[in-house]
Amino acid sequence: MRRFAALLVVMLALPANGCMMKPRHLAYPQGVMFEGWHNPNFESCQWQRDANNPQPCPIVVHLPTGDLGEKELSDVNALKRAGWTENGPSGLMFRGNPPLVVCGYDRGVLVAVTVDALPGNGGGPGVVSVNGKKVTLPATDEQITQALGPPLRRD
Secondary structure, eight states, X not given: OHHHHHHHHHHHTSOTXXXXXXXXXXXXXXXXXEEESSTXXXXXXXXXXXXXXXXXXXXXXXXXXXXXXXXXXXXXXXHHHTTOEEOSTTEEEEOSSSSEEEEEEETTEEEEEEEEOOGGGTOOOEEEXXXXXXXXXSEEHHHHXXXXXXXXXXX
């Protein structure tokens, strides 16, 4: 089920324009990854964790309606009341305002978050914080490393 939730989140972050180019990644600690489809930008920020070894979610999503951190993103019922829709058997999606935000759950535990600024996916510009450091998506490699420091790896 964990793999399904993670796969579901990643699939929703894929560009909808049919492009088959390989995305670029910047990997950071705590399971945070930035993904870029259109050079020089990175259009999505993703986070995943193992439900059997939960680590805190370092991402806060800044929306016009308020900031959503781990506490808010973990409360499935509150998100549904706020207009989030079910995204398969173990996920929720918010398309109300850019960016597109998708959360994955395993046995009720938040295990994945994707913030997607790709317009073809229904996303748009958005702001996230990783451990309190803000990044506006889409962002260049330089903007991300300026905010968060050098990544663990680039591919």
